[in-house]
Amino acid sequence: MNYLSQYTISFSGLKEGIHLFDFSADNRFFDEFEESEIKKGDIKIQVKLEKRSTYLRLTFKLNGEVELICDRCLENYLQSIESSSQMLVKFSETETDDGDEVIYIHPGAHQVEISKLIYEFIVLSIPIRHIHPEDQNGESLCNPDMIHKLDEYRSIDLPEVNPIDPRWNDLKKIIDK
Numbered sequence: 001m002n003y004l005s006q007y008t009i010s011f012s013g014l015k016e017g018i019h020l021f022d023f024s025a026d027n028r029f030f031d032e033f034e035e036s037e038i039k040k041g042d043i044k045i046q047v048k049l050e051k052r053s054t055y056l057r058l059t060f061k062l063n064g065e066v067e068l069i070c071d072r073c074l075e076n077y078l079q080s081i082e083s084s085s086q087m088l089v090k091f092s093e094t095e096t097d098d099g100d101e102v103i104y105i106h107p108g109a110h111q112v113e114i115s116k117l118i119y120e121f122i123v124l125s126i127p128i129r130h131i132h133p134e135d136q137n138g139e140s141l142c143n144p145d146m147i148h149k150l151d152e153y154r155s156i157d158l159p160e161v162n163p164i165d166p167r168w169n170d171l172k173k174i175i176d177k
Contacts, residue, residue, distance in 0.1 A: 004032055004115040009058075012110030014051050021047040025064070025118060033119055038126075041066035043081055045118055056089035056112065060121055068130045072150075073142035077132045083125035087117060 009021055023045040030038045043064030050057040062085075065078045091107040105112060132141040140147070 003028060004113075007115035007118060008111050008113050009047065009049060010111040011049065011051055011056060014049070016051050016053065019049045019051065021049065023047065023114075023118065025122065029115075029119075030066075032115070036119070036123075038066045038068070038122070041081075041122075043122060047114065054091065058087045058089060058112075058114070058117075060085045060087070060114075060118065062118075062121055062125060066122065066126065068126070070132050070142060071130045072140075073132065073146040075132075075143050075146070077130075077141070079126060079130065080133075081122060081125050083121060085121045085124075 007023060011019075025041060025043040025045060027040050030036050030041055041064065043062055043066065046061045048059040048061075050059075060083075062081055062083050065080050067076050068079050069075070070077050086101060088102045089112055090102060090104050091109070092104045093106060094104075103117075134140055
């Protein structure tokens with residue numbers, strides 16, 4: 001049995017209205033996505049399904065943490081994740097481009113697969129820079145040995161990025177008058 005099949009919502013027997021579903025994404029979930037930079041995590045997902053005769057509205061609320069590699073010190077750290085996203089599911093035999101928040105399924109379908117949506121929402125909720133959070137005193141929790149090593153190789157006498165052409169000095173004298 002496919003592990004990701006548990007992230008399927010069967011809506012055919014549901015009455016119109018709002019229905020709640022709970023899922024979780026753990027290490028096994030992230031293993032299913034080979035290209036994933038996330039290998040470990042524990043995220044709780046609540047999906048609110050609003051069923052109507054012509055569409056489904058899915059509201060995803062994610063809360064938990066994932067393990068990432070710090071861009072500064074290259075050690076693993078836990079990144080908190082909290083986000084809310086919506087997706088509209090329309091029934092159609094042909095797909096049209098209505099934007100990123102709409103997916104189409106066949107009118108005869110009786111379930112919707114949401115594992116890829118959950119994965120995408122998790123990835124989108126991760127900050128671009130992966131850096132250890134700071135402690136209560138505002139100090140970085142990065143590996144101090146690595147930070148010391150980086151400081152050691154940082155050049156102190158950096159050349160000025162945009163040196164001023166000396167010819168401009170004469171023009172500045174005119175402006176200052």
